[in-house]
Amino acid sequence: MLSLLQPYMPVIILIGELTILIAISIVILGFILLLLTAYAIKSGNILFPRFMRAGLLFLEGMMRGMFRLFGFEDSDFLRIIVTLQNTLNRKAFMAIPVTDRAVFMPQCLRSNACPAHLHDEGLKCRECGLCRVGEGKRFLELLGYRVFIVPGSSFIKRMIKRYRPRAIIGIGCLLEVKEGIEMSTQIDIIAMGVVNSSDGCVETSADWDQVYRIALLGVDPKKVPDEMKKYLEL
Ligand code: SF4
Structure with missing residues (x-):
C-alpha cells in the first residue's frame, strides 16, 4: 500500500503542510478578532470595522466558541456584530x-x-x-x-x-x-x-x-x- 502511495508522497506532504498552515492562520486570525472585540467592548471604539465584520461573520461558529472559551457571553458576540453593522452603515444611512x-x-x-x-x-x-x-x-x-x-x-x-x-x-x-x-x-x-x-x-x-x-x-x-x-x- 505504502509503495503505491510513494510517487504521490510529495503532494500528500504538501497538502498536509498547507492544511496545518491554514489551520494555524485561522486560529491566529481568531485571536486577533477576539482581541479587537474585547477592546471594542471595553472602550466602545471599533478598530478596523470592515475587517472585524468580515472576520466575525466568516468564522462565526469558531468565534462563538472562542468567545465562550474566554468567558464572553453569546450575546456579546451578537451585540458586537450589530454595533459593527451600524458603524459601517451609518454614513450610507445618513445620505438617505x-x-x-x-x-x-x-x-x-x-x-x-x-x-x-x-x-x-x-x-x-x-x-x-x-x-x-x-x-x-x-x-x-x-x-x-x-x-x-x-x-x-x-x-x-x-x-x-x-x-x-x-x-x-x-x-x-x-x-x-x-x-x-x-x-x-x-x-x-x-x-x-x-x-x-x-x-x-x-x-x-x-x-x-x-x-x-x-x-x-x-x-x-x-x-x-x-x-x-x-x-x-x-
Ligand atoms: S395603543 Fe399604542 S401606546 Fe397604547 S398600549 Fe398599544 S401600542 Fe402602546
Whole structure:
C-alpha cells in the first residue's frame, strides 16, 4: 500500500503542510478578532470595522466558541456584530432622505392592556399612553418616517415589498436585529439596528434614546420638531 502511495508522497506532504498552515492562520486570525472585540467592548471604539465584520461573520461558529472559551457571553458576540453593522452603515444611512426610510418595531413593546388591533400593516397604535410605543411612533412620524409595529418578520418583508424603503431602523431582540440587518444587506437596504433594553415575549422595552439618536442621523437640525430637539444632544 505504502509503495503505491510513494510517487504521490510529495503532494500528500504538501497538502498536509498547507492544511496545518491554514489551520494555524485561522486560529491566529481568531485571536486577533477576539482581541479587537474585547477592546471594542471595553472602550466602545471599533478598530478596523470592515475587517472585524468580515472576520466575525466568516468564522462565526469558531468565534462563538472562542468567545465562550474566554468567558464572553453569546450575546456579546451578537451585540458586537450589530454595533459593527451600524458603524459601517451609518454614513450610507445618513445620505438617505427620511421619506425613504422606515422603522420596524416589535409588537411585544406594547402594554399588556394595549387597546390596539392588528391590521394588514401591523398594529394600529392608538397612542393611548399605556406604553412608549405611541410616543415613539408619533416622534418618528413627525420626522417623516413610515413606522410599522409588527408581530413578525413576514410583516416586515411584506411592508418592504409594498413601500420599498431604502433604509430601515429595526428595533428588537438581539438575534432578531442581527438577522434583520443581515437580511437587509442581502436585499440592498441600509439597516440600522437597535437592540431592546429588556427582552421577553411581552412588555419588552426599547432603547428609545438610541432609536431617536439613529432616527435623527442626517436630518437637518432646523427641520427637527421642537419636542425632539433634546435628542440631538444625545
Ligand atoms: S401606546 Fe399604542 S401600542 Fe402602546 S398600549 Fe397604547 S395603543 Fe398599544
